[in-house]
Amino acid sequence: xxxxxxxxxxxxxxxxxxxxxxxxxxxxxxxxxxxxxxxxxxxxxxxxxxxxxxxxxxxxxxxxxxxxxxxxxxxxxxxxxxxxxxxxxxxxxxxxxxxxxxxxxxxxxxxxxxxxxxxxxxxxxxxxxxxxxxxxxxxxxxxxxxxxxxxxxxxxxxxxxxxxxxxxxxxxxxxxxxxxxxxxxxxxxxxxxxxxxxxxxxxxxxxxxxxxxxxxxxxxxxxxxxxxxxxxxxxxxxxxxxxxxxxxxxxxxxxxxxxxxxxxxxxxxxxxxxxxxxxxxxxxxxxxxxxxxxxxxxxxxxxxxxxxxxxxxxxxxxxxxxxxxxxxxxxxxxxxxxxxxxxxxxxxxxxxxxxxxxxxxxxxxxxxxxxxxxxxxxxxxxxxxxxxxxxxxxxxxxxxxxxxxxxxxxxxxxxxxxxxxxxxx
RNA sequence: GGAGGGGUGGCAGAGUGGUUGAAUGCACCGGUCUUGAAAACCGGCGUGUCUUUACGGGCACCGGGGGUUCGAAUCCCUCCCCCUCCGCCA
Numbered sequence: 001x002x003x004x005x006x007x008x009x010x011x012x013x014x015x016x017x018x019x020x021x022x023x024x025x026x027x028x029x030x031x032x033x034x035x036x037x038x039x040x041x042x043x044x045x046x047x048x049x050x051x052x053x054x055x056x057x058x059x060x061x062x063x064x065x066x067x068x069x070x071x072x073x074x075x076x077x078x079x080x081x082x083x084x085x086x087x088x089x090x091x092x093x094x095x096x097x098x099x100x101x102x103x104x105x106x107x108x109x110x111x112x113x114x115x116x117x118x119x120x121x122x123x124x125x126x127x128x129x130x131x132x133x134x135x136x137x138x139x140x141x142x143x144x145x146x147x148x149x150x151x152x153x154x155x156x157x158x159x160x161x162x163x164x165x166x167x168x169x170x171x172x173x174x175x176x177x178x179x180x181x182x183x184x185x186x187x188x189x190x191x192x193x194x195x196x197x198x199x200x201x202x203x204x205x206x207x208x209x210x211x212x213x214x215x216x217x218x219x220x221x222x223x224x225x226x227x228x229x230x231x232x233x234x235x236x237x238x239x240x241x242x243x244x245x246x247x248x249x250x251x252x253x254x255x256x257x258x259x260x261x262x263x264x265x266x267x268x269x270x271x272x273x274x275x276x277x278x279x280x281x282x283x284x285x286x287x288x289x290x291x292x293x294x295x296x297x298x299x300x301x302x303x304x305x306x307x308x309x310x311x312x313x314x315x316x317x318x319x320x321x322x323x324x325x326x327x328x329x330x331x332x333x334x335x336x337x338x339x340x341x342x343x344x345x346x347x348x349x350x351x352x353x354x355x356x357x358x359x360x361x362x363x364x365x366x367x368x369x370x371x372x373x374x375x376x377x378x379x380x381x382x383x384x385x386x387x388x389x390x391x392x393x394x395x396x397x398x399x400x401x402x403x404x405x406x407x408x409x410x411x412x413x414x415x416x417x418x419x420x421x422x423x424x425x
Numbered sequence: 426g427g428a429g430g431g432g433u434g435g436c437a438g439a440g441u442g443g444u445u446g447a448a449u450g451c452a453c454c455g456g457u458c459u460u461g462a463a464a465a466c467c468g469g470c471g472u473g474u475c476u477u478u479a480c481g482g483g484c485a486c487c488g489g490g491g492g493u494u495c496g497a498a499u500c501c502c503u504c505c506c507c508c509u510c511c512g513c514c515a
């Protein structure tokens with residue numbers, strides 16, 4: 001959420017952001033409601049001041065045993081008028097708040113302006129020793145590998161839950177678990193994160209705070225009976241850990257890493273990159289979340305990207321880093337890098353991580369502040385998160401890049417101790 | 426799911442309709458004292474919002490929402506959360 005005062009003072013910047021992000025929030029309507037609300041407020045508050053004063057007088061009169069009927073009758077009228085104004089003000093405010101939730105965050109000045117993902121900018125790429133993009137003739141895709149090695153079962157997943165719910169079998173299941181543990185331990189040991197194991201179902205306040213609702217509501221699963229949402233990412237519960245809290249400056253930066261299953265309806269995306277692991281309704285992800293002081297958040301963003309890259313380097317997986325253009329930038333983000341891993345079978349890059357700085361956009365919704373030691377004032381923290389990483393897309397690259405001519409999978413060295421085997425055959 | 430108890434400022438904890446935004450203690454900040462520190466003493470110390478060039482002023486907030494009243498932390502309704510006991514259960 002943006003600061004209403006900021007919108008009031010910089011409507012053109014906000015409108016530009018709405019256009020750049022291909023959103024359709026009605027800034028003019030917001031400004032109109034804002035003005036109306038303030039007008040109603042000042043009128044109602046003047047009357048309340050009058051009423052408060054009179055009520056004190058009445059209290060005094062009664063204490064002295066004097067008659068206060070006249071004053072009471074007069075205030076009764078004033079109270080009626082206040083009630084009327086309050087009701088109108090509340091209606092306007094509710095509408096205003098609803099509209100505000102649809103205003104996207106403003107892209108950072110360093111974000112390239114563009115209409116969609118085709119305008120994203122490749123920042124760098126990293127390729128293992130001796131790697132080349134030439135497709136070897138024996139290369140199978142992850143579906144074929146999963147089937148021939150009996151480590152992935154999409155058909156039975158579809159039977160028990162529907163398409164997009166893969167089942168990991170045998171060494172496939174173990175490898176998935178090894179990958180998760182490796183990534184968690186790596187971030188804890190080398191990057192200074194504290195592990196969180198969060199709830200996988202959260203309430204609507206949490207979903208609103210991180211920005212999933214209202215905009216992405218249809219992409220979320222929902223347990224109506226209990227008013228709970230299965231999380232689309234650990235970002236939601238972990239960022240919300242400190243919702244409505246005032247942190248001390250010396251607690252910052254806070255760095256959490258969390259594994260969670262992630263649940264996404266992916267409504268309307270059928271047929272689009274939906275093969276196998278490329279788009280699923282449930283997947284596993286290790287997520288990094290940071291709460292930091294505003295002045296450090298862009299440095300922290302670079303660090304979080306590099307933390308995710310370290311995993312890919314350790315696993316020897318070819319990847320590239322993209323800086324998203326305004327048109328591809330998510331609703332809540334001010335700046336975002338994607339990490340894409342190479343799939344030799346698909347002959348293309350696959351998004352495996354997304355690292356974003358939300359500045360104070362989420363903190364404002366979640367009401368997460370800290371007290372600045374210099375000014376003694378409360379300020380909103382900046383929040384960031386990055387996948388470190390999502391296993392499904394990563395698994396595609398991992399399997400495909402490590403297959404041998406005779407159809408085996410060589411397990412990358414760092415995962416062997418976790419998996420307990422060196423090869424899948 | 427059933428029965429009972431409870432949610433007040435950073436924390437602890439008073440307060441049951443009329444100068445209570447809220448006693449008191451702790452914590453915190455400034456000062457006096459001290460070579461320094463501690464103790465003691467003095468003073469300060471919530472958030473949001475509206476208004477004002479500014480100083481300041483208004484309003485709201487005692488878990489959330491609604492109601493009664495001239496007036497609500499205090500009374501009523503409703504929801505949420507926490508604790509204890511019972512039931513069920515991985």
